[in-house]
Amino acid sequence: MTPADRRSTAERDADGGDEIATDYSATDGATDSRAAVGATTDSTAAVATEPTVTDGAPDWLVLGDDEAIRWQDGPRIQTVYPWIGLAVLGIGGIGAAVAFGVVSVLGFLWLPIVATPACWQYARVSRTVFLLTNRRVAIRSGVFGVRVRVVGLDRIQNTTVSEDVVGRLVGYGRVRIETAGGSEVVFWNVENAPAVRSRLDANRNAATSTGVPGTRDQWGTVLDEVREWRRALDRSSR
Numbered sequence: 001m002t003p004a005d006r007r008s009t010a011e012r013d014a015d016g017g018d019e020i021a022t023d024y025s026a027t028d029g030a031t032d033s034r035a036a037v038g039a040t041t042d043s044t045a046a047v048a049t050e051p052t053v054t055d056g057a058p059d060w061l062v063l064g065d066d067e068a069i070r071w072q073d074g075p076r077i078q079t080v081y082p083w084i085g086l087a088v089l090g091i092g093g094i095g096a097a098v099a100f101g102v103v104s105v106l107g108f109l110w111l112p113i114v115a116t117p118a119c120w121q122y123a124r125v126s127r128t129v130f131l132l133t134n135r136r137v138a139i140r141s142g143v144f145g146v147r148v149r150v151v152g153l154d155r156i157q158n159t160t161v162s163e164d165v166v167g168r169l170v171g172y173g174r175v176r177i178e179t180a181g182g183s184e185v186v187f188w189n190v191e192n193a194p195a196v197r198s199r200l201d202a203n204r205n206a207a208t209s210t211g212v213p214g215t216r217d218q219w220g221t222v223l224d225e226v227r228e229w230r231r232a233l234d235r236s237s238r
Helices: 042-049 076-098 105-126 166-169 191-208 216-236
Strands: 004-009 022-027 069-073 129-133 137-142 149-152 156-162 172-179 182-193
Touching: 004 105, 069 137, 069 191, 076 105, 105 137, 129 191, 137 182, 156 191
Parallel strands: none
Antiparallel strands: 004 022, 069 129, 129 137, 137 149, 156 172, 172 182
């Protein structure tokens, strides 16, 4: 006996097309399988209730009609502090060397060289933006120009999080995004990297699920239970 499947989905919301509510039931006549299906995945539910960023679309990326920003941030500006500290020490050292006659006033010519790495790192961090929508991820970068890289959520194959010792202590890390074709996109030095990865995975699962709730493993469990019901019915009918 093959169970008939019925699926009904509520209308999608206007800004992102995410599911607001989903109900699924499978019946085989006298047997109701709603208890077997249970709750849908946490990621789909999280996306359904996730707030949309309302700061407006960035000027460097054109959003689609059904596309909504889910998260937008950049590298932590605090990661530039070590470079600024080195620049201050270098400038102070040069000033002290000139003041005590260790080097001539020409030593001040080294000041731009000492300050350049800190200025470069600050410009690099402040001009980098990471963006997640319900359809894709995007990175804006570039100091003297603008470089934008965009990857659809359906092309993401895996995500990982890495944190060094300092990042683990102060709460930042890297989210690596592996895409189809072997390329990689990195959200580097982002605040609370594990939470960013969770939000990314939730939106990816929602974008690639085609509206059907549940993971492959959960549907495998449902299939196993339906098969058990069929065997039980076959045994009882003999």
